Amino acid sequence: MKISDILVEKTPHLSFEVFPPKTDAAYEGVLKATEAIAELKPSYMSVTYGAGGGTSKIASHIKDKYNVPSLAHLTCVSSTKEEVHQVIDQLKAAGIENILALRGDIPQESEFPLPNHYQYAYELIEDGQFPLPGQYSHACELIEDIKKMGDFCIGAACYPEGHVESEHKKDDIAHLKQKVDCGVDFLTTQMFFDNNILYNFLYRAREKGVTVPVIPGIMPVTNANQVKRILSMSGTNLPERFKAIVDRFGDNPKAMQQAGIAYATDQIIDLFANGINHVHVYSMNKPEVAAAIQANLSEILNK
Ligand code: FAD
Numbered sequence: 060m061k062i063s064d065i066l067v068e069k070t071p072h073l074s075f076e077v078f079p080p081k082t083d084a085a086y087e088g089v090l091k092a093t094e095a096i097a098e099l100k101p102s103y104m105s106v107t108y109g110a111g112g113g114t115s116k117i118a119s120h121i122k123d124k125y126n127v128p129s130l131a132h133l134t135c136v137s138s139t140k141e142e143v144h145q146v147i148d149q150l151k152a153a154g155i156e157n158i159l160a161l162r163g164d165i166p167q168e169s170e171f172p173l174p175n176h177y178q179y180a181y182e183l184i185e186d187g188q189f190p191l192p193g194q195y196s197h198a199c200e201l202i203e204d205i206k207k208m209g210d211f212c213i214g215a216a217c218y219p220e221g222h223v224e225s226e227h228k229k230d231d232i233a234h235l236k237q238k239v240d241c242g243v244d245f246l247t248t249q250m251f252f253d254n255n256i257l258y259n260f261l262y263r264a265r266e267k268g269v270t271v272p273v274i275p276g277i278m279p280v281t282n283a284n285q286v287k288r289i290l291s292m293s294g295t296n297l298p299e300r301f302k303a304i305v306d307r308f309g310d311n312p313k314a315m316q317q318a319g320i321a322y323a324t325d326q327i328i329d330l331f332a333n334g335i336n337h338v339h340v341y342s343m344n345k346p347e348v349a350a351a352i353q354a355n356l357s358e359i360l361n362k
Contacts, residue, residue, distance in 0.1 A: 060103075060128040060156065061128075061156050061157060061212035061244075062103055062128065062130060062157045062212050062214065062244070062245060063212045063244045063245060063272075065102050065103060065128065065337070066245055066272045066274075066336075066337055068102075068336065069336055070336060070361070071331045071336055071337075071338075071356070071359050071360055072101075072102040072336060072337045072338075072360070073101050073102065073327075073337075073338055073339075073340055073352070073353060073356070073360060074101045074102050074103045074104060074105065074130075074274070074337070074338075074339045074340070075096050075099070075101045075104050075105075075339075075340050075342040075349045076104065076105045076106075076107065076339065076340065076341050076342055076343065077089065077092065077093045077096060077104060077105075077106055077107070077117065077342070077343075077344050078106070078107040078109065078343065078344060079106060079107065079108075079109060079111060079112065079113030079114050079116075079117050080111060080113060081109070081110070081111040082111065086113070089113075089117070089344060090117070090120070092344040092345070092346050093117055093120070093121060093344070094124075094125070095346030095350075096342060096344075096346050096349050097121050097124070097125035097127045098125070099346075099349055099350060099353050100125075100127065101127060101349075101353075102128070102337065103127060103128040103129060103130055103157070104118075104121050104127055104128075104129055104130070105129070105130040105131075105132060105159060105247075105339065106118045106121070106129060106130070106131055106132060107132045108131070108132040108133050108134045108161070108163075110137075114131050114132060114133070115131060115146070115149050115150055115153050115155065117129075118130070118131040118150075118153070118155050119153040119154065119155065122154065122155070123154075128156070128157065129155060129157065130157040130158070130159055130214065131150055131155050131157065131158055131159070132158075132159040132161060133146060133147070133150070133158050133159065133160055133161065133201070133205075134161045134162065134163025135160075135161070135162060135163060135194075135195040135198070135200070135201040136162050136163040136164070136165055136190070136194070136195060136196075137163055138194070139193050139194055140193055140194065140195065140204070141193070143195070143201065143204070144204065144208065147204070147205055147208045147209065148208070150211075151208070151209045151211075155211075156210075156211060156212055157211065157212045157213075157214065158205055158211050158212075158213055158214070159213075159214040159215065159216070159247065160198050160201045160202045160205055160213055160214070160215050160243075161198055161201075161215070161216055162195065162196075162197055162198040162201070197234070197238070198215055198216070198238055199234075199237055199238045199241040200241075202215060202238065202241040202242050202243060203241050203242065205242075206241070206242040212244045212245075213242055213243055213244050214243065214244065214245045214246065214247055214274075215238055215239070215243045215246055215247075216246070216247060216248075216249065217235055217246040217247070217248050217249070217260075217264070217269075217273065218231060218248070218249045219248050219249065219251045219256045219257050219259075219260035220249070220251065220256055220260075220295060220296060228263070232263055232264060232267050232269070233267065235264065235267075235269055236264075236267050236268055236269050239269050239271055243271055244271060244272075245271050245272045245273070245274060246269075246271060246272070246273045246274065247273075247274045247276050247339050248260075248273060248274065248275050248276045249276060249295070250276050250277065250278035250289065250295060250341060251275075251276075251295060251296075252278075252295065252296065252297055252298055252301045252322075252326070253296060253298045254326055254329050254330060254333075256296065257275050257330070258333070261273060272337070274337050274338065274339045275330055275335060275338050275339065276338075276339045276340075276341055277323050277326050277327055277330075277338055277339070277340050277341065278323070278340075278341040278343075279319045279320050279322070279323035279340065279341070279342070279348050279352060280301075280305070280315075280319040280322070280323075281315060281316040281319040281320065281345070281348055282309075282312060282315055282316070282319075283305055283309030283310065283315060286305050286309075301322060304318045304319070304322060316348070319348075320348060320351045320352055320355070321355075323340070323352060324352055324355040324356065327340075327352070327356065328356070328359065331359060340352055
């Protein structure tokens with residue numbers, strides 16, 4: 060089933076995310092977690108794309124064994140166009156109907172000219188040193204190729220607080236509009252911890268003509284280490300209310316998990332109450348977290 064068909068439904072829905080294993084040894088554990096999340100019957104499940112591979116296999120399993128629609132992420136910046144085309148063909152052969160088309164982060168350790176920080180990535184692009192011939196520079200080029208290669212429902216990423224490489228939010232929104240015009244059916248947001256940031260972003264995006272459905276992405280933070288990673292990766296704003304929770308409960312794993320789930324639940328209720336019907340939860344291979352959030356919303360989701 061295409062995600063665009065799910066998004067027309069006017070009742071509250073949740074989707075969940077898993078990431079593939081980084082090593083073969085970890086495969087069974089990831090599969091077990093994936094299956095436990097699929098049993099919750101979310102409206103769809105997304106599978107991230109990383110260096111270890113395995114996205115197509117897990118996305119097919121979710122769809123074929125659990126009849127849960129799956130969304131395969133695909134990044135393009137670390138591969139040649141030829142390699143990416145092969146992956147698109149594999150996804151098509153596996154019957155995957157939904158792809159989240161992403162540029163990916165410009166690699167820091169590869170044959171590419173090496174940026175040590177996002178600002179250098181920006182400079183390399185500006186200087187014309189990136190991309191190398193036969194490679195992609197932005198997600199919009201990947202979206203155009205996916206569109207040519209099959210009848211996929213195509214999603215893309217958006218950033219309520221602006222992408223880290225963008226000096227100005229208005230440029231980021233202009234690039235987003237270009238990307239959507241390349242053939243995007245829906246957008247999923249980067250995580251955010253203050254819903255007002257999302258509402259403000261939606262206003263600015265709509266004003267600039269981005270009219271496709273936007274699915275807010277909510278990250279339940281269940282341990283204090285995640286917070287450090289989030290801050291280093293995405294520059295996400297952490298509200299005082301959230302920081303107080305981490306300060307008070309960060310060194311008590313069970314309390315932190317409970318508080319993180321409650322905070323995410325609260326954000327989701329507010330989003331539903333403000334007319335959003337679909338929320339994506341970054342459940343990170345943690346069935347207990349996905350299940351707890353779903354249970355907290357049982358009457359709202361009517362499951
Ligand atoms: P783009 O849309 O190409 O944008 C990247 C930067 O370039 C932005 O600053 C944008 O403003 C600018 N830009 C875009 N188009 C143009 C243009 N035409 N001209 C000039 N500048 C332009 N990473 C993974 O490795 N695996 C995953 O599975 C994964 N899943 C993700 C899921 C979501 C929902 C999100 C929000 C992110 C995900 N990421 C993932 C991270 C993502 O790959 C990085 O954030 C990456 O740096 C940007 O990818 P993008 O597709 O948004 O890039």
